Amino acid sequence: MSTSLPQPSSELTFDDLLRLTQPRSIMIVGASTTVGTLGHTTVLNLLDHSEFDGDVFLVNPKGGQWQHRPLYQSVGDVPAQAIDVALLLVPADAAYSTLEACAAKGVRYAIVFTGGFAELGEQGQTTEQEMLALARRSGMRLYGPNCAGMTLLSPRLGLTFSTEFRNDGRNNRVSRIGLVTQGGGLGRSLMQGNERGVCFSSWFSTGNELDLDNADFIHWLAQDPDIDIICTVIEGIKDGARFVAAAQAAQRAGKPLIALKVGRSDFGKKAAQSHTASLAGDDVVNDAVFSQYGVIRVDDLDEMLDVASLMSRVSVQSLQRICVYSSSGGAGVLSADKVGEAGLTMACLAQSTIAEMARYAPSYAALTNPVDLTTKALVDPELARKCLSPLFNDPAVDAVLYPVTSNYSASTESTVRNMLDVARNGMKAFVPVWMSSRRGPAHDLLINEGFAPIYSLRNAMQAIKRITWYAEKSNTARDPNGLMPVLPNAGTLVDLPRNEAGAKALLAQNGIRSPKEAQAITAKEAVVQASRIGFPVALKLVADGVLHKSEIGGVQLNLWNEAQVHDAFGQIIKNAHEHKISDKCIRGVLVSEMITDGVEILVGIHRDAVFGPILTIGAGGVWVEIEADVARCHLPASRSQIEQVFDTTRVAKRLSSYRGMPARDRGALLDATQRLALLFLSLGDRAQSLEVNPLVVLNNGQGVVALDAVFE
Structure with a gap:
């Protein structure tokens, strides 16, 4: 008989965030006409830098006007009900009363930008719990507090106080990558990856996650047809079951989830606690859970940008077999070293591929992997087109790595342009690595054409390795709740076993055997049981609550005769007394056969x-x-x-x-x-x-x- 265990996600629900991400009405509480204030910037982001044509209500206790719009003195004065989103820029001590007024207005989502809550201590935690109770009673959902808000770029909607929102997406490159971060600073750093050609179409900064958390937004992005890849920066996971359910949703949707979990060290855990009052968690457990549910774990922001950018271009595929294409012999050797260090493989090129390149390459070029066309490639840019095409057609190659060691201005630009002509139409991943500290037209060309370069060979290998791991994980993914046998005896247990003998008895009821053994409460009884079991035997203390018996001298091994057993019993009991174990906890010893093989x-x-x-x-x-x-x-x-x-x-x-x-x-x-x-x-x-x-x-x-x- 068998049954399936319930999925964690089956008992969980996730909010439909449509009215948050596509609101029809927005209220800003704390709007300001004073230039440079958060209230002023937030209004500018919505009215001037967003593509929002719904209703906007501005609230400021002083009243007055914002251009042609009235400033209502209180939330109660706003002439509307059932407002989709309210943005709160109010002091922490006014947050609860403002939320009460929002609840009375039927606000569906309240984004609380204000900090000064649980991250500061007990009083802030109490205030947060009062806010959460209010939200539960009213049905209003809370976003934040202590957050940077929400940024959407297609269409543009900036529910944020950041002065940089006006620059988000300014390069007009299409992106299908979503971003969820708890903190605002790291999220803003990633958003500015558009300067190096890595763009995000949406960013949710969740702050203290009093109500809505990163799992809600990961789950939402997993359902979003305009998103292919999800990135998240996590300081702490408050609800592991919800995170797992969101990760599973991303898995089912075939959307890679790339995570940077900060707070790995003891120092980092302490910093995370003070920042967002989050539980950083045991990092080895985080690692195991991420791996199990196909979450690509990265170690820093650069790596996240590299992995997300490369994966958005090459999709999910194994990039195990690498061909290095270069005009520098040293760069080729260094690249080969990094391929090996990453556990990847240098592709073995087909003879037909080598023969085709030999038609155009100089006689002194190296045409096995790594391919080194020498400096001839710098003075004859057409070589890139002629020699790269065979590599992209070689079935033994998964990815072509091109290290750009130096910037030779027009020459490098011409070579890169010809290479891109081949790479755009090729079926292989093309991975340019810009190794020079000098940028220039060739560097910008790579970005403008959607081939954002990686800035070191080590980083390139790490990104390729992460993508390959995910592809292989996807190919071997199994149902985590497959059919498993039922254990009918365990559920009837009233009390947990308090010692080894009881624990083994319970294991035996569930099909896991122990050695031949018997419990003895006197030395004489131990000798009798040892003779029955057969020498050699082991003696082990049985005492309630004692977990590590060997550390207190509670284990004696390889006892070959009755005298040794008799003496060992006395020594074990003596050791127990010396370690302050009371007689009422001591249940004698286990006499056990010695298992010496296995x-x-x-x-x-x-x-x-x-x-x-x-x-x-x-x-x-x-x-x-x-x-x-x-x-x-x-x-x-x-x-x-x-x-x-x-x-x-x-x-x-x-x-x-x-x-x-x-x-x-x-x-x-x-x-x-x-x-x-x-x-x-x-x-x-x-x-x-x-x-x-x-x-x-x-x-x-x-x-x-x-x-x-x-x-x-």
């Missing part, structure tokens, strides 16, 4: 504060912290997902037959891991963690054995 694996599950249940699997035993050879995934996960995650560890290779060593029971490990995951999920919030370490994988067909287990 591969030791750690299988652990814990409840992450952001994303919920997280599975950890990898090398186990006493050296687990030192080896640090583990991988993680978010639960629920299918058996195939668990297998893919496990295969990223080094220890996975030890399960295969090698140099006379037998193959280990990989299938039994995956079955046991899946059963442990289902057991943990069935326990709900009663269990915060489960660890089986080690879970010993025996020879093929012999299964696995749990040597230790603990619940918390």
Whole structure:
């Protein structure tokens, strides 16, 4: 019998943001006639720099006029109801009362630009919760606070106080990339990527995310037919389930989601907390979740611009096989080094490709990969057209990398122009890398023609690597909620096991066996049980709440006779007393057969504060912290997902037959891991963690054995 686990997204709803992104009426509370103020710039952005023909209402307590428009002294004076969007430029201490007035007007969305809330401490948090309660009662949705607002460029709509909105999209290049950032500064930096040919058609800056969060806007962009790629800069994820659901929506829509998660270090986490009061999260968990749901994680703004720009041009495809085309031998060798360092491949060119290039290239040119036409290419720009075409037709080439080492003005421009003539009509990705610090007409030509250059070979390789990873991930994507076996016993559990013996008993009920073992409460009983099990044996302390027995001398291994067992029992109890473990917690010892063959694996599950249940699997035993050879995934996960995650560890290779060593029971490990995951999920919030370490994988067909287990 089998069943499917519910998707996280099935219990979640996302708001239809149509009236936010295509409003019919907008009210600006805090509009100002004073030049240079935020209230003045916001009105200018809407009236002069946007393409908005709906109703506009301006509110200022002093009243008066904005050109021919009245300034209403209060929200209540505005002669309209059911206003789609209100922009609030008011002090933090006036935010709640202003929102009350907006709710009375039937405002659907309130964008609160003001800062000074949860990011400043307890009082701000209290105010935020009052604002959120008001929104819940009224049905009004809150955007912000402490945010830079919303920028849309097709058609233009600037609900923002930024003086730079007037320059957004000024190059008129068509873009199908959406951007969601919590902070305004990093988002503005990315928006100014249009100067290097990387353009965003929409930008949502979400601030403290009191109500609407980044997941809402990622989900919205996943449904937007005018968006192909989504970028997001995240300081903290408050609701992991909603983020996962939004990422899954992007996956289903075939839209790459590129994420820069800041707050990775302890210093960064502290800064994120003070900035937007967000939970930065455990970074290894963030990494695992992003990978599992196909989120392309980048490390800085430059990388985000490079990946987004290149992917918008080449779409989703593997770029594993690289051909380097250059007029510099040194640049070709350096490029080859970077290809290898990135784990990519130098393409092996077909003989017909080499022969075609040889018809035009000088006899001293290098025509294998990397292709080096030498300085002849600088004085004969037509060489680019003649020698590049065969490379774009070679089936063994995925991408042509062109490092521009120097700017030779008109010569470089002519060469680039001829190369672009070929690249526009070619079926291969063309990746220009501008290595010179001097720009010029050739550089601008690349940008104007939609081939935004990358500015270092290292960055180019990283962008190609990210796109290739995503393409391969898309090709092997599986349903994360595939059919999984039911564990009927777990759900009836009332209390969690408080020690190893109880934990193993529960595991046994769910199909995961332990060694031959028995509990003993006296030394004499331990000797009897050891003789019954057969020597050698191990003795382990059984005590409620004691998680790491070996650290307090609670484990004795390789006991070969009755005397050793008798003495070991006494030593274990003595060690327990020395570590202040009370007699009422001590339940004796476990006498266990020694399992001396097999591969030791750690299988652990814990409840992450952001994303919920997280599975950890990898090398186990006493050296687990030192080896640090583990991988993680978010639960629920299918058996195939668990297998893919496990295969990223080094220890996975030890399960295969090698140099006379037998193959280990990989299938039994995956079955046991899946059963442990289902057991943990069935326990709900009663269990915060489960660890089986080690879970010993025996020879093929012999299964696995749990040597230790603990619940918390």
